[in-house]
Amino acid sequence: MALPDESLPAAPAIGAMLQDLGTRIRVLRRERNLTLERLGELSGLSVGIVSQIERGKGNPSFATLAQLAHGLDIPVGRLLHVAEQRRSPVVRRGERRRLDGHGLGNDDGGQYELLTPDFTGALEVVWVETPPGYDTSATPYKHNGEEFGLVIEGRVVVHVDGVAHDLGVGDSIRYDSSVPHWYSNPGPEVCRAVWVITPPTW
Structure with missing residues (x-):
């Protein structure tokens, strides 16, 4: 299900985060030997939307990320915080x-x-x-x-x-x-x- 904001252009900072998100989703999909079509079926999303997100071109809503997480059988938090992999290992x-x-x-x-x-x-x-x-x-x-x-x-x-x-x-x-x-x-x-x-x- 495409939501209106998924076609909006992202600001530069958000763009980098969306690229990281897309890469992470693609890696997780391939680790599970899923095709774009199969992930689309499991998540209830169209192949076009999944492909767009993987390429960092979409701006997915939380509901869409939750659907993808369900299709990948992972907690949605693993997708929401993907951009933070570069942060310090220390938590003050x-x-x-x-x-x-x-x-x-x-x-x-x-x-x-x-x-x-x-x-x-x-x-x-x-x-x-x-x-x-x-x-x-x-x-x-x-x-x-x-x-x-x-x-x-x-x-x-x-x-x-x-x-x-x-x-x-x-x-x-x-x-x-x-x-x-x-x-x-x-x-x-x-x-x-x-x-x-x-x-x-x-």
Whole structure:
């Protein structure tokens, strides 16, 4: 589905980003042995639009990128942040990207900051702060990959496939994230933890 802004010329800075985006999509498509026609079928887009984006000539909307990501079977974040592959590998504390609510489909009360420079690597690392009473039991998570968590301050209970794991300062956990899992903070203070997810899911 072509959206009106996909035919608009891009400014020079945006043009370079769109070229990077197109190259990334083409590499991902070829890694999966997909033709333009097949990617078009999987994403619900015309061959012309896919080809235009790969050549850096289009200015795709978020909805179009989401369709392409679905066709490539990757998180849309891998496409959205492709231009950031050239940034420094260092993430300064005051420059962390806030992820509150993004990728979760809701605002669950937690605060999330990305500790890795972008979403293009094999894993993502997130700083998570959850207030007392935090509870995501209403929306358990389930996605491919693995997760690892390390509690820095406070307490968190990680529920994995119906089993509750109560973690305090210095405790850590690793689990298969393809089984249902959710989190709660039953303590009286904010819990601060580092969470590692592979592959990136935000």
